Amino acid sequence: xxxxxxxxxxxxxxxxxxxxxxxxxxxxxxxxxxSEAGVAYGSLYHxxxxxxxxxxxxxxxxxxxxxxxxxxxxxxxxxxxxxxLTIIDYIFRSYQSDPGMMKVLIMDVPRHAQFYSPENxxxxxxxxxxxxxxxxxxxxxxxxxNNVSPLIASYAIYGAVDTTIRQYVYNPEFNDDEFPLEKAxxxxxxILKGGFAVREA
Amino acid sequence: xxxxxxxxxxxxxxxxxxxxxxxxxxxxxxxxxxSEAGVAYGSLYHxxxxxxxxxxxxxxxxxxxxxxxxxxxxxxxxxxxxxxLTIIDYIFRSYQSDPGMMKVLIMDVPRHAQFYSPENxxxxxxxxxxxxxxxxxxxxxxxxxNNVSPLIASYAIYGAVDTTIRQYVYNPEFNDDEFPLEKAxxxxxxILKGGFAVREA
Amino acid sequence: xxxxxxxxxxxxxxxxxxxxxxxxxxxxxxxxxxSEAGVAYGSLYHxxxxxxxxxxxxxxxxxxxxxxxxxxxxxxxxxxxxxxLTIIDYIFRSYQSDPGMMKVLIMDVPRHAQFYSPENxxxxxxxxxxxxxxxxxxxxxxxxxNNVSPLIASYAIYGAVDTTIRQYVYNPEFNDDEFPLEKAxxxxxxILKGGFAVREA
Amino acid sequence: xxxxxxxxxxxxxxxxxxxxxxxxxxxxxxxxxxSEAGVAYGSLYHxxxxxxxxxxxxxxxxxxxxxxxxxxxxxxxxxxxxxxLTIIDYIFRSYQSDPGMMKVLIMDVPRHAQFYSPENxxxxxxxxxxxxxxxxxxxxxxxxxNNVSPLIASYAIYGAVDTTIRQYVYNPEFNDDEFPLEKAxxxxxxILKGGFAVREA
DNA sequence: AATGAATGAGGTTTCATTCAT
DNA sequence: GATGAATGAAACCTCATTCAT
Numbered sequence: 138x139x140x141x142x143x144x145x146x147x148x149x150x151x152x153x154x155x156x157x158x159x160x161x162x163x164x165x166x167x168x169x170x171x172s173e174a175g176v177a178y179g180s181l182y183h184x185x186x187x188x189x190x191x192x193x194x195x196x197x198x199x200x201x202x203x204x205x206x207x208x209x210x211x212x213x214x215x216x217x218x219x220x221x222l223t224i225i226d227y228i229f230r231s232y233q234s235d236p237g238m239m240k241v242l243i244m245d246v247p248r249h250a251q252f253y254s255p256e257n258x259x260x261x262x263x264x265x266x267x268x269x270x271x272x273x274x275x276x277x278x279x280x281x282x283n284n285v286s287p288l289i290a291s292y293a294i295y296g297a298v299d300t301t302i303r304q305y306v307y308n309p310e311f312n313d314d315e316f317p318l319e320k321a322x323x324x325x326x327x328i329l330k331g332g333f334a335v336r337e338a
Numbered sequence: 339x340x341x342x343x344x345x346x347x348x349x350x351x352x353x354x355x356x357x358x359x360x361x362x363x364x365x366x367x368x369x370x371x372x373s374e375a376g377v378a379y380g381s382l383y384h385x386x387x388x389x390x391x392x393x394x395x396x397x398x399x400x401x402x403x404x405x406x407x408x409x410x411x412x413x414x415x416x417x418x419x420x421x422x423l424t425i426i427d428y429i430f431r432s433y434q435s436d437p438g439m440m441k442v443l444i445m446d447v448p449r450h451a452q453f454y455s456p457e458n459x460x461x462x463x464x465x466x467x468x469x470x471x472x473x474x475x476x477x478x479x480x481x482x483x484n485n486v487s488p489l490i491a492s493y494a495i496y497g498a499v500d501t502t503i504r505q506y507v508y509n510p511e512f513n514d515d516e517f518p519l520e521k522a523x524x525x526x527x528x529i530l531k532g533g534f535a536v537r538e539a
Numbered sequence: 540x541x542x543x544x545x546x547x548x549x550x551x552x553x554x555x556x557x558x559x560x561x562x563x564x565x566x567x568x569x570x571x572x573x574s575e576a577g578v579a580y581g582s583l584y585h586x587x588x589x590x591x592x593x594x595x596x597x598x599x600x601x602x603x604x605x606x607x608x609x610x611x612x613x614x615x616x617x618x619x620x621x622x623x624l625t626i627i628d629y630i631f632r633s634y635q636s637d638p639g640m641m642k643v644l645i646m647d648v649p650r651h652a653q654f655y656s657p658e659n660x661x662x663x664x665x666x667x668x669x670x671x672x673x674x675x676x677x678x679x680x681x682x683x684x685n686n687v688s689p690l691i692a693s694y695a696i697y698g699a700v701d702t703t704i705r706q707y708v709y710n711p712e713f714n715d716d717e718f719p720l721e722k723a724x725x726x727x728x729x730i731l732k733g734g735f736a737v738r739e740a
Numbered sequence: 741x742x743x744x745x746x747x748x749x750x751x752x753x754x755x756x757x758x759x760x761x762x763x764x765x766x767x768x769x770x771x772x773x774x775s776e777a778g779v780a781y782g783s784l785y786h787x788x789x790x791x792x793x794x795x796x797x798x799x800x801x802x803x804x805x806x807x808x809x810x811x812x813x814x815x816x817x818x819x820x821x822x823x824x825l826t827i828i829d830y831i832f833r834s835y836q837s838d839p840g841m842m843k844v845l846i847m848d849v850p851r852h853a854q855f856y857s858p859e860n861x862x863x864x865x866x867x868x869x870x871x872x873x874x875x876x877x878x879x880x881x882x883x884x885x886n887n888v889s890p891l892i893a894s895y896a897i898y899g900a901v902d903t904t905i906r907q908y909v910y911n912p913e914f915n916d917d918e919f920p921l922e923k924a925x926x927x928x929x930x931i932l933k934g935g936f937a938v939r940e941a
Numbered sequence: 942a943a944t945g946a947a948t949g950a951g952g953t954t955t956c957a958t959t960c961a962t
Numbered sequence: 963g964a965t966g967a968a969t970g971a972a973a974c975c976t977c978a979t980t981c982a983t
Contacts (some may be wrong), residue, residue, distance in 0.1 A: 145967090145968095160451075161451045163364055163451075164451060166951090166952065166953090167952075167953060167954085168952085168953095171970095176968080176969095177968060177969045177970060178954095178969075178970055178971090179954090179955085179956085179968070179969055179970060179971095180967080180968060180969075180970095181954095182953095182954070182955080182956095183967065183968070187953080187954080188952095188953070188954090218535070244448075244449055245449075247445070247449075247504075248362070248364075248445060248446075248449035250361070250362050250364075250365055253508055255510065258509065258510055258511065262509065262511055272534070275534075279536065280535065280536060281534045281535060281536060282528070282532070282534055282535075282536055284525075284528070285525045285528060285529060285534060286517070286521075286522075286525055288512070288517075289502065289517075289522055289525045289526065289529075290525075290529060290534055292498065292501045292502045292505060292526075293498035293501070293502070293526055293529045293530070295501055296497035296498040296499070296500055296501025296502065297493065297494035297497040297498055298497070299497055299501060300493045300494070300496055300497025300500060300501075301490065301493045301494070301497065303448075304493060307454055308459065308463065309456065309459055310459065310463060311489070316487065316489075316490075320487075321487075321490055324485075324486045324487055324490045324491075325490065325494055327483070327485070327486060328486060328490070328491060328494045328530065328533070329494070329529065329533060329534060330533045330534060330535045331483070331532075331533035331535060332529070332530060332531045332532035332533030333473070333476075333482045333483055333486060333491055333530060333531065334419070334481065334482060334483075334531045334532055335480065335481055335482060335483055346942095367976090367977065367978085368977075368978060368979085369977080369978095372945095377943080377944090378943060378944045378945060379944075379945055379946095379978090379979085380943065380944055380945065380979090380980080380981085381942085381943060381944075382978095382979095383978095383979070383980080384942070384943075388978075388979080389977095389978065389979090547946095547947095562853075563853045565766055565853075566853060568972090568973070568974090569973075569974060569975080570973085570974095573949095578947085578948095579947060579948045579949060580948075580949055580950090580975090581947070581948055581949060581950095581975090581976080581977085582946085582947060582948075582949095583975095584974095584975065584976080584977095585946065585947070585948095589974080589975080590973095590974070590975090620937070646850075646851055647851075649847070649851075649906075650764070650847065650848075650851035652763070652764050652766075652767055655910055657912065660911065660912055660913065664911065664913055674936070677936075681938060682937065682938055683936045683937060683938060684930070684934070684936055684937075684938055686927075686930070687927045687930060687931060687936060688919065688923075688924075688927055690914070690919075691904065691919075691924055691927045691928065691931075692927075692931060692936055694900065694903045694904045694907060694928075695900035695903070695904070695928055695931045695932070697903055698899035698900040698901070698902055698903025698904065699895065699896035699899040699900055700899070701899055701903060702895045702896070702898055702899025702902060702903075703892065703895045703896070703899065705850075706895060709856055710861065710865065711858065711861055712861065712865055713891070718889065718891075718892075722889075723889075723892055726887075726888045726889055726892045726893075727892065727896055729885070729887070729888060730888060730892070730893060730896045730932065730935070731896070731931065731935060731936060732935045732936065732937045733885070733934075733935035733937055734931070734932060734933045734934035734935030735875070735878075735884045735885055735888060735893055735932060735933065736821070736883065736884060736885075736933045736934055737882065737883055737884060737885055748963095769955095769956070769957085770956075770957060770958085771956080771957095774966095779964080779965090780964060780965045780966060781957090781958085781965075781966055781967095782958090782959080782960085782964065782965055782966065783963085783964060783965075784957095784958095785957095785958070785959080786963065786964075790957075790958080791956095791957065791958090
């Protein structure tokens with residue numbers, strides 16, 4: 138499990154993402170993963186401790202990427218509004234570029250009992266804390282309403298995005314052709330920022 | 339599966355909700371359900387076709403209750419804002435009165451492969467359509483912004499609620515003692531209605 | 540695992556003894572046992588918790604029989620010498636009537652790591668304690684030498700028997716045709732009782 | 741498998757003895773042996789053909805030592821009684837100086853299916869034949885009773901020793917502190933030589 | 942309707958051994 | 963000789979479901 142074999146380890150992870158996305162974690166066989174990856178059955182167990190570990194590794198590594206991205210956004214940009222927009226944008230584009238990974242992250246990971254370990258929550262919560270921190274800065278600068286908890290705001294933001302993407306993934310009545318992702322993203326941002334109530338003059 | 343044995347059928351469903359909520363659908367054994375219900379293994383199969391069927395029956399029956407409630411709200415109330423508030427309120431209170439059922443509905447049902455059948459989506463979407471319809475009425479009356487799709491709005495609303503409740507259920511760092519449910523609900527409503535950006539005078 | 544299904548449970552145990560005796564515990568497959576017993580694969584796991592449990596059940600139940608026999612011998616007979624002779628006789632005859640069981644008891648059970656649990660030792664030692672007690676009674680009556688620990692005597696007795704039977708089971712150069720079991724038993728008893736040294740007048 | 745690499749080969753054998761003694765042959769992993777020996781997995785297969793071969797090599801080499809010792813005893817000493825005493829003594833002292841090896845020799849080797857090959861029996865039996873030969877000489881000299889087969893006598897001797905040592909190794913109720921090895925050895929010899937029955941004047 | 946013993950297909954994991962470097 | 967990543971066959975056990983009673 139050293140750092141040297143990144144390539145093969147990465148090959149297995151990619152194969153696992155593909156397989157999990159197609160069949161769901163529980164319906165996926167470890168044999169499916171190894172054959173998709175083009176490696177021997179046993180090789181899975183050189184790089185991962187168990188099927189569980191593969192799923193949670195996907196979460197850890199990809200969620201860390203999201204977290205890194207958020208941190209970079211906070212360093213690069215200056216306006217909280219821009220930051221939140223960019224994060225939402227990044228999540229939507231992540232779905233577009235790798236829908237499979239997003240399916241796994243949204244559907245398989247949080248369904249899995251082993252996901253709910255303290256360490257995983259620390260990582261999971263780190264994202265919400267970053268988002269909340271951005272929000273709090275917005276409040277400090279007088280840009281965002283003061284009577285809302287930054288953490289609740291982060292849940293509202295992520296929840297709106299997550300649920301919408303879930304429709305693209307699973308809702309047979311809802312797809313990119315009929316309702317372009319770009320448009321959805323824009324409207325989500327609009328609702329979150331301005332609310333849906335018409336501003337009384 | 340007649341209407342006569344409601345009691346026993348209902349006993350099994352309640353037992354299943356409790357078991358699924360505690361261990362998750364996949365880690366739950368049919369034996370756990372039958373012993374929790376105080377009936378024999380085989381009895382499960384008198385009332386349900388399979389373990390799947392139990393889970394989906396929970397979804398169908400409880401989601402139908404939600405849907406009925408929403409319809410009643412639409413019949414009873416007149417203001418879209420009030421309606422949405424009452425619906426959000428109802429969901430939060432459902433969680434309070436039966437957290438187990440909400441766990442199953444939020445975590446197990448939508449993550450089950452068999453859930454994604456056309457009939458289930460019809461029922462599932464019906465809720466979002468009702469919500470969207472309320473929103474559309476609000477738009478017609480000039481209360482809600484016009485440049486947002488009612489369906490997207492419904493996803494934003496439900497997503498914010500769902501993700502927040504999920505924290506109460508699973509997030510070890512987030513609980514009712516530290517952050518009262520009532521307060522969370524109020525802030526969610528506030529964000530959705532007014533947005534988090536300070537309204538420029 | 541109730542007492543009602545003795546027959547089926549017993550059928551499985553007998554099949555397991557046969558299979559273990561033929562191939563040894565580790566080379567035996569659970570499927571071999573179920574097919575030998577003529578029951579379904581899964582039935583093994585209705586009556587036993589694991590393959591381990593089958594082996595240890597054989598030990599427990601058969602060793603208990605030996606123990607019961609020894610107790611009965613102590614109740615029935617009066618002379619310690621007769622008792623010991625009868626016990627040795629019983630062990631040899633057990634081997635003759637069911638060599639497979641003896642192979643399992645002598646070779647597979649004590650080889651198994653799980654055998655070395657406190658409860659099993661209690662049962663295992665109970666036999667040696669009975670034997671030692673008989674010996675001690677012989678000492679009290681002035682029949683047996685006083686300067687030997689009854690426990691050590693019991694080990695010497697059992698060890699001589701066990702090792703000899705082991706030859707019949709495994710030694711290709713040693714078998715009943717060339718060296719009748721009866722004769723071996725008689726000589727073992729003679730050695731233990733009188734020693735191999737010629738008594739000096 | 742040449743003679744040049746004795747050191748490394750010997751290192752592996754010692755490591756294997758330690759590992760086998762601790763966990764038993766079947767629960768020992770080849771990886772355990774190689775890491776205990778401080779060599780790579782593959783190195784095991786430079787010196788031995790298989791895991792089996794390691795175990796049987798232990799038997800062959802250590803049993804040969806015992807055999808050599810017995811032969812030397814026969815050359816050096818003159819009295820059969822002294823010879824047997826010295827052999828028993830040697831076995832007990834072997835256990836004291838390397839209990840691990842004795843555990844492997846007593847428990848793992850004779851319980852391994854592959855052990856029962858003709859060549860191994862030749863070697864194994866050689867020990868009993870030497871012992872029997874000593875006994876036969878005693879009979880010739882009129883020291884030992886004539887109506888006992890020397891081979892059976894050798895089984896009785898070895899069995900008594902083997903079973904007693906087994907108690908020291910495994911029996912939680914029996915250990916050197918409570919019952920000194922020296923004492924056990926003396927009593928075993930006494931029983932075998934003089935029997936446990938009181939000699940009638 | 943109710944029971945629960947019986948079923949057996951199916952999946953994860955282990956681990957001795959190989960072989961390219 | 964030495965290495966250890968790679969291999970893949972093999973096996974235990976689980977557990978949803980059935981069906982005779």
